[in-house]
């Protein structure tokens with residue numbers, strides 16, 4: 001499934017490249033105002049921080065919410081106390097777009113993450129051109145050389161990579177490329193199985209100085225407390241926010 005998602009996302013990027021060549025996207029990326037320092041925004045603190053996700057649908061959960069106005073949702077997230085916004089830009093299964101990201105970027109002043117299946121430098125330039133401050137890189141989807149070169153490019157463009165892992169070996173690979181923001185996804189993107197305890201078993205392998213993000217499977221404040229107790233500096237939440245009153249839910253989650 002992960003291979004298929006990556007192949008689809010890269011093919012869609014190829015199609016966009018045919019319309020908007022690399023030189024143009026690279027120029028647009030360099031013309032943007034500098035990226036916001038996401039590491040500072042997500043730095044460990046005496047309270048847990050939240051990356052709030054704009055997510056319409058997913059292959060494992062189907063349709064979640066219409067989200068006719070992603071910018072309005074993102075403004076609620078910022079008002080509710082989120083430290084950053086994640087925008088799913090994958091179109092086929094998650095029903096997102098770069099246009100969603102651009103609208104969100106224009107509406108909030110906190111860092112914005114491009115959440116997609118990134119395998120080609122063109123997608124990194126597109127992210128920056130759309131105003132992203134952060135880019136997701138999924139270790140399981142990439143060979144080590146590609147992971148390293150995409151990570152280097154993200155840095156060169158002044159952005160931060162959220163490097164997503166799902167095993168001890170992947171955490172090792174993330175640290176090897178110099179990741180400073182490491183996520184542990186409770187959901188296996190090949191089988192879609194959830195393991196809420198995975199973060200706790202891997203957290204110790206992530207040294208202090210690297211920001212630890214627990215991703216997926218946060219439904220209640222108790223889940224946030226569970227991840228926090230296991231060492232999470234940040235939790236990334238999608239479904240629970242798009243299917244509820246986001247300000248109330250964020251307020252509850254930030255009170256743990």
Ligand SMILES: O=P(O)(O)OC[C@@H](O)[C@@H](O)c1c[nH]c2ccccc12
Pocket residue numbers: 053055115116164185215216217218236237238239240
């Ligand atoms: O909706 P949830 O269970 O709160 O999960 C959010 C986020 O972790 C999830 O959307 C996600 C984590 N890693 C990904 C990689 C690609 C697409 C989506 C994701």
